[in-house]
Amino acid sequence: MQLHVSTGDGVPIYLQIATQVKYLVASGRLAPGDEVPPIRVLAHQLLVNPNTVARAYLELEREGVVHKRHGSGTYVSDAGSPLARKERLKILAERVDALLAEARHLEVEPQELQRLIKERSQSIQPKENK
Amino acid sequence: MNTSAPPCAVEVTGLSRTFGSKLALNHVSLQVRRGRVFGLVGANGAGKTTLIQHLLGRLKPESGLVRVFGFDPVEDPVAVLSRTGYLSENRDLPAWMRVDELLRYTAAFYPKWDMAYAEALRQQFGLDPRAKIRTLSRGENAKAGLLIALAYRPELLLLDEPSSGLDPVVRRDILEAIIRTVADEGRTVFFSSHLLEEVERVADDIAMMFNGQVVLTGTLDDVKESHHRLILRFDAPQISPPKVTGVLSITGSGQEWTAICNGKREEAMAAAARVGGRVVAEESASLDEIFVAWAGAKTE
Numbered sequence: 437m438q439l440h441v442s443t444g445d446g447v448p449i450y451l452q453i454a455t456q457v458k459y460l461v462a463s464g465r466l467a468p469g470d471e472v473p474p475i476r477v478l479a480h481q482l483l484v485n486p487n488t489v490a491r492a493y494l495e496l497e498r499e500g501v502v503h504k505r506h507g508s509g510t511y512v513s514d515a516g517s518p519l520a521r522k523e524r525l526k527i528l529a530e531r532v533d534a535l536l537a538e539a540r541h542l543e544v545e546p547q548e549l550q551r552l553i554k555e556r557s558q559s560i561q562p563k564e565n566k
Numbered sequence: 567m568n569t570s571a572p573p574c575a576v577e578v579t580g581l582s583r584t585f586g587s588k589l590a591l592n593h594v595s596l597q598v599r600r601g602r603v604f605g606l607v608g609a610n611g612a613g614k615t616t617l618i619q620h621l622l623g624r625l626k627p628e629s630g631l632v633r634v635f636g637f638d639p640v641e642d643p644v645a646v647l648s649r650t651g652y653l654s655e656n657r658d659l660p661a662w663m664r665v666d667e668l669l670r671y672t673a674a675f676y677p678k679w680d681m682a683y684a685e686a687l688r689q690q691f692g693l694d695p696r697a698k699i700r701t702l703s704r705g706e707n708a709k710a711g712l713l714i715a716l717a718y719r720p721e722l723l724l725l726d727e728p729s730s731g732l733d734p735v736v737r738r739d740i741l742e743a744i745i746r747t748v749a750d751e752g753r754t755v756f757f758s759s760h761l762l763e764e765v766e767r768v769a770d771d772i773a774m775m776f777n778g779q780v781v782l783t784g785t786l787d788d789v790k791e792s793h794h795r796l797i798l799r800f801d802a803p804q805i806s807p808p809k810v811t812g813v814l815s816i817t818g819s820g821q822e823w824t825a826i827c828n829g830k831r832e833e834a835m836a837a838a839a840r841v842g843g844r845v846v847a848e849e850s851a852s853l854d855e856i857f858v859a860w861a862g863a864k865t866e
Contacts, residue, residue: 443766446850448790476749483741484767485603486749 437466437473441482449484453492458501461512462523470512472502574633575600575722575754576621581630583616583778590616592778593630598756598771603748605769605786606758607857612775614758615655618726621756622652634722648676651720655727657711659699665710666695669717676718684717691739705736712743723747725757729764737764744768766853774857776864786853793859795851796825796834798843811837815859826851826859 439456441449460466472478475493479486493510496502502510539549576598583591591613598604608614619625620632623639623646632638637645659668665688673679688695691709693702702710708728715723723744729737741764747753759765765772766786773783782789793814800808803820810816812833813825823843827834835845851859 441767443763444852444854446790446795446852446855448787448850449767450787479745479749480742483738483745485770486745487602487770 437478439478439482441484450488450491450495453478453482453484453489454495457492457496458499458523459527461501462527466512468512468514471509472512474509573600574598575635576604576756577631577633578617578620579631581617581620581627581632583613583620583625583628585616589778591620594775594778594780595630596773596780596783598754600754601748601752602770603744603755603768604757605765605772606756606775607760607762607765607772607853608758608775609760609861613778614775615726616778617775618724618756618758621724622647622650648678649721650724651715651718651722652724653708653711653715653726653728655730657707659707659711659714661698661700663699664695665693665697665699665702668699668710668714669695672714672717678718680717680719683719684713687713687716705732708732708736709739712740716743716747719750719753721753723753723755723757725755727758727760729759729761737761741768762853762857772853774860776861779864781860781864789856790850790853792829793851793856794827794831794834795849795855796827796831796838796845797847797849798823798825798838799846800843802842808838808841808843810834810841810843813837814856814863822846826855 437457437460439453441452443449457466457472466472472493473481475486475489479489482489493502497504497510500513503513504510536546536549539546544552574597576596578597579595581591581594582589594613594617596604606614606617616625620627621634621639623643626640632640634646635649639646660671663671669684669688673681673684691706691713693706693710693713697706699707699710712725712728715725725740725744728740732740744755744757745768747755755768769786771783771785772789773780775781784792796813798808798810798816798818800821800823804823807816807818808823810825812830813827816823816825818824825834825838831848838845
């Protein structure tokens with residue numbers, strides 16, 4: 437599990453870790469049942485306080501992204517959970533925002549953009565599904 | 567007496583100290599809880615080293631109280647020093663000794679010295695046992711100092727500017743040592759630094775010092791959550807920084823200015839509105855920004 441923390445921008449480190457794990461789960465790079473590194477291991481890897489990693493894991497556990505198995509470790513929960521879908525949509529929403537901003541910059545109306553998305557979507561669909 | 571373990575590894579209450587006419591420490595109070603990493607942040611000359619010297623019993627409080635694990639470091643130095651591993655800012659190791667001699671020499675002082683752990687650290691740090699201390703590079707010198715501070719597994723690790731002047735590889739070794747120390751249950755780290763990036767990574771609690779005073783102390787999370795960065799926009803360009811009362815600092819130019827405020831964000835927003843500023847964005851401030859804002863507020 438490759439994460440990256442930075443300290444310049446004011447986002448608390450535990451939140452950076454939690455967000456990145458969610459992203460990895462939502463994007464499929466962490467699959468349900470995968471074990472996330474033990475707190476100490478990740479603390480060493482990222483050079484952050486173990487309590488910070490513990491807080492990130494607690495947050496993820498509370499939101500149902502991961503769960504602890506007694507006496508063993510922390511594992512990624514079922515990706516079919518509503519949260520994973522919510523997170524996936526959130527990732528897409530950021531992309532859509534960027535797209536809308538660019539469209540506005542290029543003076544393309546949202547309706548026109550919608551038409552374009554539909555058109556592109558049809559053109560990249562496999563033939564047999566048409 | 568100390569029959570039950572005190573919850574604090576370090577307790578400083580109303581500590582003051584003068585050097586000549588200079589007030590080096592001005593009613594300093596702070597508490598370092600057991601099992602936590604405490605980062606003491608301040609510019610050069612803020613009084614960090616003077617405070618640490620008091621914790622080691624090398625300076626006697628002029629007024630105020632210093633307790634380390636409940637002991638007075640001046641009255642009971644053995645009780646304090648046998649529990650404390652210390653890395654000094656200038657790493658004053660005996661230059662004429664070889665690395666292996668330094669280890670054996672230091673081991674003699676500490677009944678709890680762990681030779682196997684010391685040897686493991688020596689190999690990890692890549693220190694040649696036959697090298698003379700005086701021939702070591704700056705980074706190797708720091709590692710040797712860190713090694714002898716760690717090898718008896720002290721309950722309290724006290725580091726005075728551990729990373730200053732070191733390259734990133736050695737700084738990484740030092741951060742790893744801090745993390746390993748707290749990961750071992752119950753042990754405590756107190757370190758001073760002006761490298762806020764490192765403090766933000768490893769500290770549970772912090773205190774900020776300016777001119778001998780602690781202006782801010784608390785958990786790192788609380789400090790970060792209580793400080794806000796407000797981006798203010800004005801209808802007309804401002805030639806000089808707008809006077810927004812209640813904010814720590816205001817920087818910028820033209821129509822956009824950045825204010826850092828502590829806690830009272832509604833008041834700050836209202837004060838900004840009175841001088842014609844609208845808040846267009848609000849974000850959490852980085853430790854770096856918080857420090858600079860306080861530094862400015864305290865030296866004006």
